[in-house]
Amino acid sequence: MISIKEWKWEKVKPKDKKEETLCCPYCNVKVRATSDTRIFDVDTGAIKYQIFKCPECYMPITIGLDGIIIPPSQFLPFEDIQHLPVKIEKMYRECRKSFSSTCYYSVIMVARTMIMHIAADLGATSNLKFVEYIDYLENEGYISRHNRTWVDKIRKLGNQYIHELDEATEEEAKLAIVFIKHLLINVYELPQMAQ
Numbered sequence: 001m002i003s004i005k006e007w008k009w010e011k012v013k014p015k016d017k018k019e020e021t022l023c024c025p026y027c028n029v030k031v032r033a034t035s036d037t038r039i040f041d042v043d044t045g046a047i048k049y050q051i052f053k054c055p056e057c058y059m060p061i062t063i064g065l066d067g068i069i070i071p072p073s074q075f076l077p078f079e080d081i082q083h084l085p086v087k088i089e090k091m092y093r094e095c096r097k098s099f100s101s102t103c104y105y106s107v108i109m110v111a112r113t114m115i116m117h118i119a120a121d122l123g124a125t126s127n128l129k130f131v132e133y134i135d136y137l138e139n140e141g142y143i144s145r146h147n148r149t150w151v152d153k154i155r156k157l158g159n160q161y162i163h164e165l166d167e168a169t170e171e172e173a174k175l176a177i178v179f180i181k182h183l184l185i186n187v188y189e190l191p192q193m194a195q
């Protein structure tokens, strides 16, 4: 016999209302939201999802058993940077989107690709090895010797994942994106602002 699973939606009774402090994915404000509706399995009575109402923007926020907030934040993490070439801007957005989707391996890979594109945009010849693009940026003064340790770490991280396909951590992805952010500000934003 085929068992048909049925889930039902119900209004939460005042005494069963849950409260959560969260960052609203729609308005980006840290709020104390109250559950308004829940979805439960008719057979077992188990609660599958709680639906909260954001007190700031009134949008529905869903939280499942795993505690993950649905939808993910509609705001990109890390700051916008002005005066970026179109291709670089697109890659930077992809990096930030990957970070908010917790695709940390992608963040590191896109960050590495960006370093090569930035170097090429600044006049490096094509078909260089990754480390040679970094050397170019350092020799031309875009990366200071002080930051070299940082870049080397990103280089090693990338190599490690290419070979081991290991899981990249949030910390590592953050390191890569913060470095890229500073490089973009130095290379594209600050010189334009000074003009």
Ligand SMILES: [Zn+2]
Residues within 6 Å of the ligand: 024, 025, 026, 027, 028, 029, 054, 055, 056, 057, 058, 059
């Ligand atoms: Zn909101």
